[in-house]
Amino acid sequence: MKYDLIIEKFSGHDTSGKIGKINKKAGDSLNSGDTIFSIESGKGTIKYTSQYKGVLEQLSITEGDIVKKGQVVGTVEGELFKETEVVKAKPAYSFGLAKPVQKSYEVDVAVVGGGPGGYVAAIRAAQGGKKVLIIEENRLGGTCLNYGCIPTKALVSSIDALEKIRRSESFGIEVGDVKFSLEKIMNRKNEVVNTLVSGIEHLMNAHEIEYLNGKAEVKDSETLTVKNKSIDATIKFQKLIIATGSKTAILPIEGASSEDILTSQDLLKLTEVPSSLTIIGGGVIGMEFAFIYNSLGTKVNVVEFFPQILNNMDADVAEVIRTSAIEKGINIFESAKASTIKSALDGTKIVEINENNESKYIISEKVAVAVGRKANLESLDLTKLGVELNERRNGIMVNASMRTSNPNVYAIGDITNKIQLAHIASHQGIVAADNINGIENEMCYDLIPSAIFTMPEVAHVGLNEKDAGAQNIDYLIGKFPLMANGKAQAMGETEGFVKLIANRETRKIIGGTIVGVHATDMLSTISNIIASDLTIDKAAHVIYAHPTTAESIHEALLNIDGRGIHFA
Amino acid sequence: MHKKFKVYLSESFDPKFNLSIEEWLMDCSEPDEVILFLWQNENTIVIGRNQNPYKECDVKKLKEDDVCLIRRLSGGGAVYHDLGNLNFTFISSDNNYDVENNLKVIIDAIDKFGIKSCFNGRNDLLANERKFSGNAFISDKGKSCHHGTLLMDVDLDKLSRYLTVSPLKLQSKGIESVLSRVVNLKEICPQMTIESLKTALITSFNEFYNTETKIIILNENGIDVAKYVEKYNSWEWNYSESPDFSIVLENKFDWGIFEINLELSDGKITNCKIFTDSIELEDFKILEKSLINVQFKRSEILSIIEKYIKNGKIKQGLSNFISDKIHM
Ligand SMILES: Cc1cc2nc3c(=O)[nH]c(=O)nc-3n(C[C@H](O)[C@H](O)[C@H](O)COP(=O)(O)OP(=O)(O)OC[C@H]3O[C@@H](n4cnc5c(N)ncnc54)[C@H](O)[C@@H]3O)c2cc1C
Numbered sequence: 027m028k029y030d031l032i033i034e035k036f037s038g039h040d041t042s043g044k045i046g047k048i049n050k051k052a053g054d055s056l057n058s059g060d061t062i063f064s065i066e067s068g069k070g071t072i073k074y075t076s077q078y079k080g081v082l083e084q085l086s087i088t089e090g091d092i093v094k095k096g097q098v099v100g101t102v103e104g105e106l107f108k109e110t111e112v113v114k115a116k117p118a119y120s121f122g123l124a125k126p127v128q129k130s131y132e133v134d135v136a137v138v139g140g141g142p143g144g145y146v147a148a149i150r151a152a153q154g155g156k157k158v159l160i161i162e163e164n165r166l167g168g169t170c171l172n173y174g175c176i177p178t179k180a181l182v183s184s185i186d187a188l189e190k191i192r193r194s195e196s197f198g199i200e201v202g203d204v205k206f207s208l209e210k211i212m213n214r215k216n217e218v219v220n221t222l223v224s225g226i227e228h229l230m231n232a233h234e235i236e237y238l239n240g241k242a243e244v245k246d247s248e249t250l251t252v253k254n255k256s257i258d259a260t261i262k263f264q265k266l267i268i269a270t271g272s273k274t275a276i277l278p279i280e281g282a283s284s285e286d287i288l289t290s291q292d293l294l295k296l297t298e299v300p301s302s303l304t305i306i307g308g309g310v311i312g313m314e315f316a317f318i319y320n321s322l323g324t325k326v327n328v329v330e331f332f333p334q335i336l337n338n339m340d341a342d343v344a345e346v347i348r349t350s351a352i353e354k355g356i357n358i359f360e361s362a363k364a365s366t367i368k369s370a371l372d373g374t375k376i377v378e379i380n381e382n383n384e385s386k387y388i389i390s391e392k393v394a395v396a397v398g399r400k401a402n403l404e405s406l407d408l409t410k411l412g413v414e415l416n417e418r419r420n421g422i423m424v425n426a427s428m429r430t431s432n433p434n435v436y437a438i439g440d441i442t443n444k445i446q447l448a449h450i451a452s453h454q455g456i457v458a459a460d461n462i463n464g465i466e467n468e469m470c471y472d473l474i475p476s477a478i479f480t481m482p483e484v485a486h487v488g489l490n491e492k493d494a495g496a497q498n499i500d501y502l503i504g505k506f507p508l509m510a511n512g513k514a515q516a517m518g519e520t521e522g523f524v525k526l527i528a529n530r531e532t533r534k535i536i537g538g539t540i541v542g543v544h545a546t547d548m549l550s551t552i553s554n555i556i557a558s559d560l561t562i563d564k565a566a567h568v569i570y571a572h573p574t575t576a577e578s579i580h581e582a583l584l585n586i587d588g589r590g591i592h593f594a
Numbered sequence: 595m596h597k598k599f600k601v602y603l604s605e606s607f608d609p610k611f612n613l614s615i616e617e618w619l620m621d622c623s624e625p626d627e628v629i630l631f632l633w634q635n636e637n638t639i640v641i642g643r644n645q646n647p648y649k650e651c652d653v654k655k656l657k658e659d660d661v662c663l664i665r666r667l668s669g670g671g672a673v674y675h676d677l678g679n680l681n682f683t684f685i686s687s688d689n690n691y692d693v694e695n696n697l698k699v700i701i702d703a704i705d706k707f708g709i710k711s712c713f714n715g716r717n718d719l720l721a722n723e724r725k726f727s728g729n730a731f732i733s734d735k736g737k738s739c740h741h742g743t744l745l746m747d748v749d750l751d752k753l754s755r756y757l758t759v760s761p762l763k764l765q766s767k768g769i770e771s772v773l774s775r776v777v778n779l780k781e782i783c784p785q786m787t788i789e790s791l792k793t794a795l796i797t798s799f800n801e802f803y804n805t806e807t808k809i810i811i812l813n814e815n816g817i818d819v820a821k822y823v824e825k826y827n828s829w830e831w832n833y834s835e836s837p838d839f840s841i842v843l844e845n846k847f848d849w850g851i852f853e854i855n856l857e858l859s860d861g862k863i864t865n866c867k868i869f870t871d872s873i874e875l876e877d878f879k880i881l882e883k884s885l886i887n888v889q890f891k892r893s894e895i896l897s898i899i900e901k902y903i904k905n906g907k908i909k910q911g912l913s914n915f916i917s918d919k920i921h922m
Contacts, residue, residue, distance in 0.1 A: 037731055037732075037733055044644075044769065046643055046644030046669060046769065046837060047643065047644050047835055047836070047837050048837070064643060064644060064669070066642075066643070066644055066669035066670070066769055068716060068717075069693075069731055070668065070669065070730065070731025070732055070733060070738075070740075071642075071643055071644075071667070071668050071669035071670075071730070071731065071732045071733075072732070072733050072734065073734050088838075089644075089837035089838055090837065257815060257816075
């Protein structure tokens with residue numbers, strides 16, 4: 027039979043429309059349900075579909091034509107297919123699929139926590155041919171990359187540039203008003219972090235390490251589960267490495283747990299520079315932020331409980347930093363115990379401190395607490411895993427191979443609460459993974475370097491005078507001030523010194539501290555001297571390039587015996 | 595009729611995935627479902643069902659800047675999406691479908707940010723008399739879909755850079771884009787973010803229908819829409835599903851002026867005329883003939899030139915010229 031093709035409807039109540047794409051042409055065979063063309067009108071697009079099975083005899087329209095309701099646009103030779111006869115396309119996908127997909131994994135090694143402990147351990151285990159899966163609930167890179175070492179150093183770099191420009195006149199350069207934007211400084215920091223995080227994602231891929239984003243939970247001593255929006259995973263492991271890190275410790279005083287008390291994480295994402303800031307805790311993290319915000323124009327107060335800021339360092343080291351801080355306008359309160367934090371009616375904060383049994387009040391817009399970090403002991407159900415805590419119950423107990431009380435479970439990094447530094451976490455990760463790979467390796471904490479990014483920088487490795495004294499070692503020291511170093515003079519950065527410690531009896535170098543420009547980058551030279559077991563004379567028998575700040579190390583070596591050339 | 599309300603959120607910024615989800619929802623949702631789907635595309639030009647990519651945008655620039663070009667199911671004009679843009683889709687069966695209701699949900703959500711907006715009766719939502727949302731509609735097999743963009747913080751420079759009049763001389767029968775004065779919502783309300791906008795839309799949807807919808811998150815891992823993705827990924831759908839069009843490509847070479855007129859249908863060359871004042875001995879007639887029925891793709895055309903042009907200089911010139919003009 028012959029049928030006319032009639033325009034019956036448009037979208038909505040439109041009465042005319044424009045022909046869009048034409049999919050069939052005269053002579054084509056047609057099935058019921060085939061799209062012949064589409065029509066666009068003001069209220070939308072519809073497909074003009076065939077109700078017939080047969081042949082399209084002719085089509086009198088072309089693309090772009092305007093058509094009206096009731097218009098005949100062509101003819102078909104064939105049969106009419108009633109609605110019921112049209113085979114309804116069966117839904118190909120069910121809605122159930124949008125739920126998390128269930129997955130189960132069986133792996134040689136599961137790593138929980140993607141910080142510098144966890145991701146390094148994962149890579150090393152994979153290098154040993156193990157099938158590895160890593161679980162991170164937040165972002166790969168952990169505290170170090172996302173909220174610690176890296177973002178603080180990105181801020182310090184911005185501040186360095188700012189300070190250099192401010193001092194430009196002393197270099198004979200005139201610049202106009204110096205302006206900065208906290209938003210742009212923070213954006214740059216975020217970019218640095220993002221680049222590094224994606225780098226780690228790439229490393230996971232490259233080592234064929236399966237990465238699950240979500241919170242790991244313990245099912246039993248051999249099984250973990252991870253649930254997120256898209257998967258619901260069960261992981262059976264042979265070996266487990268716990269690298270769940272630490273979080274900011276809360277100060278147990280009145281007002282310290284209030285919502286508006288800042289942590290280091292908050293200090294990394296302020297959107298406005300506070301007019302004033304009191305930092306409780308004059309350790310590494312507190313002092314780094316003190317210099318950062320001071321440079322940005324904040325009036326900074328630091329309250330330190332111990333007799334000196336950076337309390338682990340020798341007094342002469344802390345002295346350089348204290349002097350520099352005070353010169354810059356930072357208020358330092360040492361041997362001062364913060365006892366309460368109160369809010370004034372206008373929101374300003376009042377910190378009460380006790381200094382020499384005297385109560386004093388510090389008023390500031392914001393208060394931050396940086397009094398150390400606590401291991402994330404509640405991050406996993408350790409009892410179910412059969413993993414025990416150390417004597418002080420502030421970290422997971424491990425032996426030198428990083429093995430816990432459960433022989434199949436290892437723990438590394440801040441969660442062990444040995445020394446909370448990123449490079450320790452990474453090194454412990456390597457030790458744990460080596461042991462899993464069947465290579466005996468033990469952790470040794472004798473030669474731990476540390477770097478502090480104050481102004482100027484501080485770097486330390488091995489023993490300092492305090493340690494040597496405490497261990498009753500008869501020691502010699504050699505010290506060289508950067509003021510006498512040509513390069514430091516040329517750079518206009520003469521604060522600080524290099525100090526080396528040698529055992530008087532063996533004449534071997536056992537420790538060193540550098541305060542001053544390039545300190546953190548110069549440190550590894552001292553690490554290598556100590557690790558190579560060199561005596562003063564052997565170590566001094568090396569040529570240092572001129573002019574470099576590292577020549578100060580050479581001079582300090584010579585000065586142990588009073589033989590320094592450039593300092594008398 | 596009893597209605598079931600559903601809110602879907604896509605975590606993917608891949609236009610192929612998101613348009614696949616939209617079509618899948620059109621195909622597979624139950625007749626009693628009223629759906630709100632929110633999604634974002636990264637750096638994408640979305641052209642209308644009946645548009646010609648070569649006409650609507652500068653395909654060369656898109657290629658250079660790695661912008662994805664994709665054809666959607668609904669008609670209307672071309673739009674630029676980036677992560678400053680949030681797309682909404684309402685899908686329901688025809689009898690539950692009411693554009694007015696959908697618009698109310700959007701306008702109320704925007705109102706939560708203190709922004710008064712209105713529908714201009716055609717396809718646009720306006721605030722301060724400037725467009726922040728383009729809408730399009732499609733109905734098929736008893737289901738209707740109303741979708742649109744919400745310009746929150748879109749790179750307007752890119753928007754105008756990519757949606758420029760094609761540098762190609764081209765005549766098409768399809769639908770043309772209408773350029774209008776646009777505004778980013780963030781300009782009116784600086785606190786607004788994509789997240790807060792999403793929340794406001796979902797709240798507004800729940801308030802309007804007096805319901806508490808569970809939100810279903812979608813991403814490539816959770817759902818398999820490969821069949822649809824295949825279509826949205828294909829040259830056939832994105833480039834050749836255009837209405838017929840003709841195009842003139844011309845260039846001055848050191849061997850003479852060369853002009854080629856092509857008529858195209860379903861992505862294939864249906865007619866070809868070449869004009870040249872070249873005095874070189876070269877049979878352009880055979881090129882004209884051989885190009886008929888060839889796909890309008892760079893590689894196809896280049897292989898015809900390679901095969902039928904003998905003069906090395908002309909071959910080189912034409913090949914470079916075609917490569918410069920045709921990017922797919
Ligand atoms: C402000 C600041 C500055 C710092 N600066 C330095 C510096 O300059 N140099 C330096 O050496 N160190 C620095 N540190 C210390 C350093 O960041 C840490 O020592 C290091 O990150 C510890 O590594 P980790 O792998 O043990 O744990 P983390 O880096 O804390 O990583 C642990 C990860 O485990 C994840 N996780 C926890 N529980 C689970 C679970 N159940 N499931 C899944 N994932 C889980 C967490 O999300 C986290 O990402 C700084 C720290 C801070 C806060």
